Amino acid sequence: MKIPPKKYKYSWPIEATLDVIGGKWKPLVIYTLKEGTLRFSQIVDKVEPRITQRMLTKELRELEKDGLVKRKVYAQVPPKVEYSLTKKGESLIPILDELCDWGSEHMGDDIEFTCEE
Amino acid sequence: MKIPPKKYKYSWPIEATLDVIGGKWKPLVIYTLKEGTLRFSQIVDKVEPRITQRMLTKELRELEKDGLVKRKVYAQVPPKVEYSLTKKGESLIPILDELCDWGSEHMGDDIEFTCEE
DNA sequence: CCGTATCCCTAAGGATACTG
DNA sequence: CAGTATCCTTAGGGATACGG
Numbered sequence: 001m002k003i004p005p006k007k008y009k010y011s012w013p014i015e016a017t018l019d020v021i022g023g024k025w026k027p028l029v030i031y032t033l034k035e036g037t038l039r040f041s042q043i044v045d046k047v048e049p050r051i052t053q054r055m056l057t058k059e060l061r062e063l064e065k066d067g068l069v070k071r072k073v074y075a076q077v078p079p080k081v082e083y084s085l086t087k088k089g090e091s092l093i094p095i096l097d098e099l100c101d102w103g104s105e106h107m108g109d110d111i112e113f114t115c116e117e
Numbered sequence: 118m119k120i121p122p123k124k125y126k127y128s129w130p131i132e133a134t135l136d137v138i139g140g141k142w143k144p145l146v147i148y149t150l151k152e153g154t155l156r157f158s159q160i161v162d163k164v165e166p167r168i169t170q171r172m173l174t175k176e177l178r179e180l181e182k183d184g185l186v187k188r189k190v191y192a193q194v195p196p197k198v199e200y201s202l203t204k205k206g207e208s209l210i211p212i213l214d215e216l217c218d219w220g221s222e223h224m225g226d227d228i229e230f231t232c233e234e
Numbered sequence: 235c236c237g238t239a240t241c242c243c244t245a246a247g248g249a250t251a252c253t254g
Numbered sequence: 255c256a257g258t259a260t261c262c263t264t265a266g267g268g269a270t271a272c273g274g
Contacts, residue, residue, distance in 0.1 A: 009227040011165065013220030014144045014213060016228050022139065024267070027131045040236055048128065052268060057237060077274085078235040088223060095219060096131060098212050103130030106205060110126040111133050141247070157256055169248060174257060194254080195255040 017095075020066050023059045025051055027096055030068060030085065034093050037084040068092065134212075137183050140176045142168055144213055147185060147202065151210050154189075154201040185209065 010016040021027050028047045032038065043060075044051060060083060063069040068089035074080040100115040127133040138144050142164060149155065149163045160177075161168060177200060180186040185206035191197040202210075217232040 008229040010220075010224070011229045012145055012148075013217045013224070013228050013230070013232055014148065015220070016224040017216040017220040018135075018139070018144065020224070022135070027135065028129060031129075031131065052270095053237065054239090054269090055267065058267090073236095079237080079274085081236065091223070092219065095212070095215050098215065099134045100130045102209065102212060103127075103132070103134040106208070107127070107130070107133040107137070111130050112125040112128045113130070115130055169250090170257065171249090171259090172247065175247090190256095196254085196257080198256060 020068065021092060021096070023062065025055060026059050026063060027099070029056075029059060029063065030089055030092055031096050031100075033069065033083060033085045034090070034096075037082050040081050040083070043083065063089070137185065138209065138213075140179065142172060142176050143180060144216070146173075146176060146180065147206055147209055148213050148217070150186065150200060150202045151207070151213075154199050157198050157200070160200065180206070 010019065021030065025047060029043060032043060032046045038046065040056070040060075044053075044056060047056075060069060060071070064071050067086055070084050070086050072082045072084075074082070097115070103111060104115055127136070138147065145164045146160060149160060155163065157173070157177075161170075161173060164173075177186060177188070181188050184203055187201050187203050189199045189201070191199070214232070220228060221232055
């Protein structure tokens with residue numbers, strides 16, 4: 001008996017949520033933007049200098065597509081682009097807070113930074 | 118100026134948490150075990166028939182290593198192995214609940230099943 | 235400054251067959 | 255029943271160079 005193909009993109013809601021925040025840098029980007037609007041280069045500085053432009057652009061585009069992040073382009077040279085959270089994006093903050101707390105509590109020894117300063 | 122190598126396994130606590138629950142089937146396995154102890158084959162049935170033995174074994178081993186799941190082997194033929202959550206594993210349930218709720222609320226149209234029945 | 239465009243590599247995940 | 259053992263495919267992520 002054959003297993004039928006999936007009708008939906010996701011089987012379980014948890015899958016869907018993790019897909020949206022599951023990129024390597026996505027949760028950090030969202031978490032960083034919770035304080036307010038930031039420019040592209042500021043995100044690089046705040047999140048992690050190790051991130052490449054290609055990856056940050058890619059993940060920001062996906063976050064935008066999923067409606068978590070707003071992108072505002074200023075028509076000027078050199079370019080200026082600002083990113084901020086949408087309502088939908090903000091609704092993830094409490095969850096990210098808990099993910100952060102759980103990590104600190106249970107895996108603290110393997111982690112460089114803490115949740116808040 | 119060179120970026121120094123990482124001293125810790127993770128930079129941010131969120132990373133650490135997502136690494137622990139981030140496998141394809143891990144959150145579902147944890148979520149399924151929250152009702153109580155289950156045998157290997159029962160997990161397959163409950164989580165998703167699409168999962169392969171290899172993958173389920175692999176993820177269960179990792180969950181065990183991370184201290185989220187207990188494994189109890191009965192010395193009998195045919196084998197019987199029971200899995201259950203540890204305290205640490207149980208501590209993730211509230212977070213998974215929220216991940217589930219968020220998914221239902223914001224991505225409902227792309228999802229086959231709901232959080233609870 | 236804020237991106238693309240390429241190319242590359244590794245790890246995650248899967249198919250299938252076999253076994254105590 | 256509950257796994258290993260192999261082999262294979264793909265997607266995620268990264269390095270680097272170039273462009274408006």
